[in-house]
Amino acid sequence: MNQIKQIAALPCPERIQILKEKMLAEPRYATIEQARIITRSYQATEGQPRCIQRARALKASLEEITIRIEPDERIVGNRTPGVRGGVVFPETGASWVDREFETLPTRPQDQFQVHQEDIREFREEILPYWKGHSLEDKVREAIGPQVDEIAKVVKINQKDHSQGHICPNTKKWLQLGPSGIRAEAESHLESSRGKNHDFYESVILAMEGASRFMERYAELAWEMYQETGKENLAQVARTCRKLAVSPAETYDEALQATWFLYVILQMEGNASSFSPGRMDQYLYPYYQASRENSMTLEDALELTECLWLKFNQLVYLRNSNSAKYFAGFPIGFNVAIGGQNLDGSDATNELSYLFLQAQSHLLLPQPNLSLRIHKNSPQDLLETASRVIGMGSGMPQVFNDEAVIPALKSHGVSHEDAMNYAIVGCVELTTHGNALGWSDAAMFNLVKALELTLHNGVDQLTGQKTGLDLGNLTTYKTFEELEEAYAKQIDYFMDRMVECVTQVEKMHEALLPTPFLSSVIDDCLATGRDVTQGGAHYNFAGVQAIQAANVADSLAAIKALVYDEKKLTAQELLDALKTNFENAPLVRSMLVNKVPKYGNDIEWVDQLGAKWVNYFADGLKKYRNGRGGIYQMGLYTVSAHVPMGQNVAASADGRYSQEPLADGGVSAMAGRDTHGPTALLQSVARLPFEKASNGTLLNMKFLPRFFKTDTGIFKFTQLLRAVCRLGISHVQFNVLNEEDLLAAQKYPDRYRGLTVRVAGYTAYFTELAKDLQDEIIARTTYEAV
Amino acid sequence: MKTGVIFELTRFATHDGAGLRSTLFLKGCPLSCPWCQNPEGIPPEPLLWHNPKVCLQCGRCVAVCPTGALTLTDRIHVNREACTCCGSCVDACPAAAMSISGQTVTAREAADMLLRDQVFFGPDGGVTLSGGEVLSQWQFAREVLDLCKQAGADTAVETCLLAPQSAVEAMLPVADHFLVDIKFMDPDLHRSCLGAENHQILENYQFLISRGADVLVRTPLIPGYTATEDNIRAIARYLHQTDPNVRYELLNFNPLCRSKYDALEEDYPVQGGALSAAEMDSFYDILVQEGISQIIKE
């Protein structure tokens, strides 16, 4: 395709550079404007059904929130007047804001500036109304103690914000627009009764608000056009006016309509991640229409990049603890490209390449760009994507149709929906436009559960008995006895976890119906039920099993050194663990060095990880979630391996107390995979990806030099194809920079697998003399420019 | 079935032929290049390898050694005369700072090691034998490659070609590609520096060309040794005369292996680092002047 070369040669438009710089220079503020509007609306609608109250609060926000347009913008819309504002959202969480408001500008992760007068207004006028009534407070009142008791093993999520991780039916939104959807709701209204009637009414209110929101942007743009004469503003005004009453027809209208959808979803939900999914597919007809009607490639790219910038303007204000688990304000506009058509043919098109080019220009954290590959993915696509990966933004991340589609199908997803899967948030899998996946119901720390099992149910960090007392390492006579006890411990916490998750879901149903979201999730409008009531076609709940590598390595060390080879006594090991290896450096060294580790293609070790991940997935099958659907297992942590590691004392894999766990989800423990990327991938492939339908995460690291030559790029595509053949669901590639290498010099233990590949042999970076390391660092920095 | 002595397996090898490959290193080499990147591969017998960078200096190895070959002072020192490679210290070391370089395996075992990553090879990747000098164990090598070919893998041999012609001939049916190292053109330099004549090497090269083998010639550019204008010009001229379509690659010097010499408590004779891009370019100019059209760059 000649177009591919043309697209790859397109420069970054000047307009984009200006907008990007401005955006990044603007300070980030926490804002209470919407909180004020919502609170007033609620006060005026006391006693009405909750879904109506919520719809009216959204409508009021859409009608009243301050709006702003940058003079150079071609795609407009935000939920705060400033960019990247943190929205205080009292319906879900007011108490934590009260506790943390002053610390927002100085907290270690995800800081926001604050206006002092906002703090006062919040405390005096907003907080009193919500005290005891927000989701956060209601959950705490209902299940606070239960949640706290299991917190070190199970982190229950969605306690103080709405459930996100949803891929709405954007295609439908584009085809109908707010007026079309409103008409659909109206057609059901008459024949419906009671709750259903309320639901349709709430959808109508939300759509009225949406139309008005678009009109307001049209008015503002027109005003600004008259002042400045800037043609882009006139165009924006025409587009917004049209979208308020009718569907999109051109590429720029479709992009603008898409963006409005996501802004409004966030204004209603303030949730982490609503994801556009397969934009290269559903936007393609609009793109084609515009191309046939004289839109140039340059213009298409500029418009795309305008939207790409927009994806970076909504961020998510989390509480400080949650910010540790999900660092970097991720709000997860996940865009998937490539993949297959329903008939199995390749689905790549010009937009796939255009999106990659946009990514290569902006290198910003959003959208979270995901590449779907399959056994017949075109080489051009893999090469283009590899070059973008080599630029070091960690994107696109790679998803493997050959693993994901079977996994979804074995969890009740139809063939048609599985072929059309998308990704939400970071790496969570979903169907397109018809699922409430509740993908982050909870995170389950299997490493902590093992700690409790080894030590009579006693938490080694606090000394408190929080787990089942089934014995300790010295009382388990065989490795099998230890495994039996471990299984019981897991069962115990899983039971308690499901009770809590069910309660949380009930609270969402009672307090947080989401009419706007429900209007773009199939079958809600057909059945007259909100997503929180189980109105979606698919109703899943996802729990992450954490962390296969540490479980495999710990059990392998215990099995080999204590039970099989008897090089250590159970007491020796227990003492070493209890004292964090303080007086037992050689014991720790043996744990680290004398037993093979997950990530090195050693089958028996990998199988120990696979076994417990399997056990966990099978255990989940016994339960149903609050909306009647099944639980699915995920294998990912994003950044949670750090705080979850802080909850775990010294472990038998030689990990020091409170050190991070293995990263990602299915990655090896840092520095313990020393046999190169192919061995790591072979190990990873032993995990049961068909059971991890909620999503998985593998991180791999490469030196930038690998991407510098055509042969390097080609070899990288071969690696991607092997990932595909091995049936690994996901992999994300980090390109190491100077900082990483300096860290490797300082903490060689964590980087022992880092290799420098040269003709003749492969050298371990950490084993090189310092001056040689320095040279590589110098070259890496130099090459990266 | 033949057995052979190997000392390393590199998976995801990216410089030993096309595509993604697995490379197995065979022990024993008739040359002794002073800059050798794998000095542990030169002697045919096993060698105790101590890695001072991870050693905890706990002395357990010293205590278990039956021959008194180890002493602990500022670091662990190995008396190579005394060491019998019994492996006791390897077992006793809690830090994996001791290992034996050199392992006897059957051809089947060797092939299985190489084929373990077959899923990665794709259309043009495969297996490579390297060393040491592969042809010093040519019967074993032939069997290993034969097994790999039967499994459908692409096969390559990295060799300096210092071996009887019969050994080279034996590889023809089992090796899809030859990566041939030619270091010096001048026979005297070759002998004085590497410890052997080069006429056998050149004869074997001509033999390979005459038999239509797929050959890539490579010269490592070693400062103070091979990286001289005269030498590269002479090699290029010779290659072009022998085979006008020769594929020729210049390998930039890589100083990383110095760490290995440190571990072995030996001095590394090559001074300086990799050649600059400008220096590389001036060598490429020579190749062009000598009529080489297929210059392979990484």
Ligand code: SF4
């Ligand atoms: S291999 Fe045996 S003989 Fe050699 S140093 Fe170790 S223990 Fe001593």
Ligand code: SF4
């Ligand atoms: S036993 Fe291992 S760690 Fe201890 S001194 Fe010997 S080589 Fe070093």
